[in-house]
Amino acid sequence: MNIVDRRLNPRGKSLANRQRFLRRARKQILEAVREASARDGITGGGNSRIRIKADSLREPRLAPAAEGGERFHVVPGNKDYVEGDRIPRPPSGEGRGRGGSGDGESEDAFQFVLSREEFIDLFLEDLELPDMLRKELRETEGTTPRRAGYQTSGAAANLNLVRTMRNSLSRRIALKRPRPEEIAAREAELAALERSGEAEQEVIARLTLELEQQRRRSRRVAFIDPIDVRYNRFENVPRPASRAVMFCLMDVSGSMTAHMKDLAKRFYKLLYLFLSRRYERVEIVFIRHTHLAREVDEETFFSSTESGGTVVSTALEEMQRVLVARYPREQWNIYAAQASDGDNMPADNAHAVAVLQNAILPACQYFAYLEVGPEDERYGGSTELWRAYQRIAKAGLPIAMRKVNHRSQIYPVFRQLFSRDRAVRTEAPA
Amino acid sequence: MSTIDESFCITSGSDWNFDQLRRAHDHIERIARGELGLDIYPSQIEVITSEQMLDAYSSIGLPLMYRHWSFGKRFARDEALYRNGYSSLAYEIVINSNPCIVYIMEENSLAMQALVLAHAAFGHNHFFKNNGLFKQWTDAGGILDYMEFAKTYIARCEDRHGEEAVEQVLDAAHALMNQGVSRYPRRRSLDLQEEERRESERRAEEERTFNDLWRTLPGSQTTRGKRSELAERQRLLGLPEENILYFLEKKAPLLKPWQRELLRIVRHVAQYFYPQKQTRMMNEGCATFTHYHIMNRLHEQGTLDDGAMLEFLHSHTSVVFQPDFDDPRFSGINPYALGFAMMQDIKRICLSPTAEDRAWFPDIAGNADPHATLREAWVAYRDESFIRQFLSPALIRQLKLFEVHDDGHSDLVVEAIHNERGYRAIRSALADSFDVIKREPELEIVDVDLDGDRRLLLQNRVHDGIMLDDDDAERVLDHLAMLWGYPVRLVEIDATSEKVLRTFDAGPLEVA
Numbered sequence: 001m002n003i004v005d006r007r008l009n010p011r012g013k014s015l016a017n018r019q020r021f022l023r024r025a026r027k028q029i030l031e032a033v034r035e036a037s038a039r040d041g042i043t044g045g046g047n048s049r050i051r052i053k054a055d056s057l058r059e060p061r062l063a064p065a066a067e068g069g070e071r072f073h074v075v076p077g078n079k080d081y082v083e084g085d086r087i088p089r090p091p092s093g094e095g096r097g098r099g100g101s102g103d104g105e106s107e108d109a110f111q112f113v114l115s116r117e118e119f120i121d122l123f124l125e126d127l128e129l130p131d132m133l134r135k136e137l138r139e140t141e142g143t144t145p146r147r148a149g150y151q152t153s154g155a156a157a158n159l160n161l162v163r164t165m166r167n168s169l170s171r172r173i174a175l176k177r178p179r180p181e182e183i184a185a186r187e188a189e190l191a192a193l194e195r196s197g198e199a200e201q202e203v204i205a206r207l208t209l210e211l212e213q214q215r216r217r218s219r220r221v222a223f224i225d226p227i228d229v230r231y232n233r234f235e236n237v238p239r240p241a242s243r244a245v246m247f248c249l250m251d252v253s254g255s256m257t258a259h260m261k262d263l264a265k266r267f268y269k270l271l272y273l274f275l276s277r278r279y280e281r282v283e284i285v286f287i288r289h290t291h292l293a294r295e296v297d298e299e300t301f302f303s304s305t306e307s308g309g310t311v312v313s314t315a316l317e318e319m320q321r322v323l324v325a326r327y328p329r330e331q332w333n334i335y336a337a338q339a340s341d342g343d344n345m346p347a348d349n350a351h352a353v354a355v356l357q358n359a360i361l362p363a364c365q366y367f368a369y370l371e372v373g374p375e376d377e378r379y380g381g382s383t384e385l386w387r388a389y390q391r392i393a394k395a396g397l398p399i400a401m402r403k404v405n406h407r408s409q410i411y412p413v414f415r416q417l418f419s420r421d422r423a424v425r426t427e428a429p430a
Numbered sequence: 431m432s433t434i435d436e437s438f439c440i441t442s443g444s445d446w447n448f449d450q451l452r453r454a455h456d457h458i459e460r461i462a463r464g465e466l467g468l469d470i471y472p473s474q475i476e477v478i479t480s481e482q483m484l485d486a487y488s489s490i491g492l493p494l495m496y497r498h499w500s501f502g503k504r505f506a507r508d509e510a511l512y513r514n515g516y517s518s519l520a521y522e523i524v525i526n527s528n529p530c531i532v533y534i535m536e537e538n539s540l541a542m543q544a545l546v547l548a549h550a551a552f553g554h555n556h557f558f559k560n561n562g563l564f565k566q567w568t569d570a571g572g573i574l575d576y577m578e579f580a581k582t583y584i585a586r587c588e589d590r591h592g593e594e595a596v597e598q599v600l601d602a603a604h605a606l607m608n609q610g611v612s613r614y615p616r617r618r619s620l621d622l623q624e625e626e627r628r629e630s631e632r633r634a635e636e637e638r639t640f641n642d643l644w645r646t647l648p649g650s651q652t653t654r655g656k657r658s659e660l661a662e663r664q665r666l667l668g669l670p671e672e673n674i675l676y677f678l679e680k681k682a683p684l685l686k687p688w689q690r691e692l693l694r695i696v697r698h699v700a701q702y703f704y705p706q707k708q709t710r711m712m713n714e715g716c717a718t719f720t721h722y723h724i725m726n727r728l729h730e731q732g733t734l735d736d737g738a739m740l741e742f743l744h745s746h747t748s749v750v751f752q753p754d755f756d757d758p759r760f761s762g763i764n765p766y767a768l769g770f771a772m773m774q775d776i777k778r779i780c781l782s783p784t785a786e787d788r789a790w791f792p793d794i795a796g797n798a799d800p801h802a803t804l805r806e807a808w809v810a811y812r813d814e815s816f817i818r819q820f821l822s823p824a825l826i827r828q829l830k831l832f833e834v835h836d837d838g839h840s841d842l843v844v845e846a847i848h849n850e851r852g853y854r855a856i857r858s859a860l861a862d863s864f865d866v867i868k869r870e871p872e873l874e875i876v877d878v879d880l881d882g883d884r885r886l887l888l889q890n891r892v893h894d895g896i897m898l899d900d901d902d903a904e905r906v907l908d909h910l911a912m913l914w915g916y917p918v919r920l921v922e923i924d925a926t927s928e929k930v931l932r933t934f935d936a937g938p939l940e941v942a
Contacts, residue, residue, distance in 0.1 A: 001472065003477065021502025064870075065899040083845070111510055
């Protein structure tokens with residue numbers, strides 16, 4: 001008998017199988033993921049329970065049908081039946097048939113749990129920050145040592161034996177260091193001559209001298225000399241990181257209803273999740289505005305409320321200020337997303353467009369404008385701000401616009417805006 | 431088993447450590463070998479966590495398994511059920527291998543570990559080593575090496591041919607897994623080196639020789655009678671053949687060598703599990719009887735204290751619980767319950783038989799050696815024959831078994847109950863319901879249309895009007911057609927009247 005403790009064995013033995021399983025059921029899982037996200041909201045933590053149709057996961061077998069034909073059953077627990085009693089037929093699929101399905105597996109639906117990583121991976125699949133160019137490699141996340149030739153000093157652990165021995169060998173050959181076998185052979189010769197006692201003194205003396213010289217040379221020329229020793233050399237290579245900054249602009253003025261704010265918040269939450277997922281080095285700047293704009297932290301951006309008038313240009317100016325102060329365009333990939341109900345002080349439109357066109361869009365790689373509207377909006381007339389922005393969009397500048405009225409539209413619009421496929425992205429808004 | 435610490439005592443609810451586990455094992459072993467006379471493989475006890483237990487579940491109980499999505503599916507399902515508390519995990523998993531591997535979970539208490547050791551490391555282990563079916567069909571010494579080979583081979587195929595290509599073949603092979611078993615000839619033993627050498631030899635041989643299917647150029651046929659032509663063709667192709675995977679591996683014209691090897695692997699796995707299907711009830715009965723005897727003896731000799739005994743009894747009774755047919759919990763006959771009841775009943779017949787027992791079981795009644803009797807039964811029977819031989823009237827009365835006839839449309843009729851007229855009928859019907867041969871469709875490959883479109887013809891002989899599940903049958907046939915590479919037809923004929931009841935057709939989905 002032998003007891004083995006396997007508890008510390010590597011976990012996730014069935015990970016490979018799980019990946020194959022997810023790939024297999026991919027289409028249905030994607031659908032279920034979308035459905036679940038519409039229901040729960042993506043920021044809900046923890047694992048997600050997913051229920052999918054089991055059709056593509058079916059493992060068919062050639063087996064007798066559960067019903068039909070002539071059968072005999074033996075069951076326990078007879079109460080008062082006697083031979084010949086007739087028992088009314090239980091409704092099909094119930095009663096007797098139950099004994100058949102041993103492991104109780106229902107083939108109609110299949111329920112399992114996706115880990116949060118798996119869920120988000122599937123959820124954000126195929127999305128990409130558009131036109132993410134590597135502008136600048138100056139910023140580094142750290143360095144990686146990389147082999148770079150040899151050096152003559154270093155730590156013992158880095159000793160390169162092959163190089164060292166090769167140098168040693170060539171030096172020994174060049175300096176004619178006698179090999180141990182040669183010395184041994186000469187010694188043997190000398191000993192043999194001395195034993196025989198026939199050789200002339202002269203010969204013996206010559207041999208002795210030669211032997212002495214060889215020995216001396218062998219002592220002088222070291223087997224491994226410090227000049228032979230080589231160490232592996234490592235160079236620290238900086239790991240480049242491409243940086244991106246995302247500006248989130250939101251109107252929090254009085255004209256924005258709670259519903260609209262909710263839509264905008266959802267959009268940003270999605271965006272925030274997407275960014276923090278896709279890129280390690282992405283900074284996010286939150287700017288909220290009424291008739292005044294202010295850069296705030298994430299917490300304030302989403303939670304606290306404020307009221308006042310609406311001057312869009314203030315937010316754009318604030319963004320410009322932050323851009324200049326902290327994010328020089330040579331070093332950063334700049335993205336921005338603005339959410340608004342389209343209300344703006346009429347006098348401000350021209351100014352806002354000018355700021356956008358002259359200062360912000362040239363610096364931005366992408367600017368997304370999300371116009372949120374009331375849920376029950378019948379007449380989808382375009383707002384002043386929309387029309388103003390539309391002129392810029394027509395001019396071919398990197399701005400994308402979408403209108404959202406209902407919670408359920410957020411995700412499709414988001415996917416459209418950040419689709420990997422350019423054609424989908426630039427599709428004109430309906 | 432050198433020195434046994436007589437003062438060692440298993441108390442209830444206590445945590446265990448490796449030393450206690452070892453001492454408990456020594457006590458159990460003394461009883462198992464000394465009193466029950468069990469003969470076991472050396473056992474290897476592996477302590478695992480619940481997550482690892484789920485892993486072991488998903489690879490259908492083998493510690494090594496090749497990769498396939500269906501195992502991932504099984505894992506996802508078990509995990510969801512377990513995490514939501516719908517099902518609890520088994521206390522152990524035991525593998526028919528030499529050494530016999532027993533997985534036990536770390537969270538069990540010491541009393542439960544003792545139960546698990548008695549149940550798996552001695553009960554199941556003895557059954558695996560001694561039962562005739564296992565001896566004849568499986569090679570406990572070679573299975574782990576073979577699975578290692580299979581796993582590496584399939585991983586290599588995935589690297590070389592892509593996951594999808596491998597998956598397609600494995601899916602099809604799994605669909606035909608139940609038809610990948612040779613029920614009659616003895617299986618040769620597996621050996622890793624031998625297996626690898628033969629695999630390469632087989633390929634070489636097949637390249638040299640020439641496939642029968644290609645020797646069918648039009649016009650080359652001699653004028654033979656239609657009937658003898660069929661006989662000749664069947665002889666050449668080795669038909670009829672019930673082992674569909676075997677036939678495809680050897681005869682499917684379009685499969686590549688690695689695809690044949692995959693079929694072979696799946697076929698071997700199916701064959702390995704075939705005895706377990708046939709002896710589930712006996713196997714569990716043997717293990718349950720063993721642990722029940724051992725735990726009681728441990729309690730008698732003071733190694734198991736009263737609390738631990740109650741803990742054991744609680745779990746034992748829930749394992750052998752058999753709900754009545756009208757109970758909402760009823761889901762067929764519990765193999766643990768029936769197996770345990772039959773073993774205990776045999777013990778009773780051996781020790782204190784009634785006149786009825788003496789009439790029914792003259793060979794064993796009152797022979798005063800229940801353990802030897804049981805050991806013989808464990809060697810020589812499988813579920814079906816065991817019931818046919820040993821189900822006693824007393825047990826039929828105790829379980830109040832009754833037989834119901836269902837003709838498929840009208841009311842159910844009670845055919846037999848637990849009385850003098852009914853015993854034999856009930857015993858026979860119950861034995862039939864444990865007979866694997868009767869539960870599985872009688873499928874055979876009967877012919878290949880060599881002159882025409884190379885259509886493969888299968889036949890299902892329908893008994894008592896029980897046909898195939900048609901939805902599944904169509905899907906399986908698609909898989910089969912994919913492997914065969916040409917059209918496939920499945921005909922269901924009535925076994926008595928030879929009347930054709932239904933025909934399925936499938937074309938090749940894709941020429942492999």
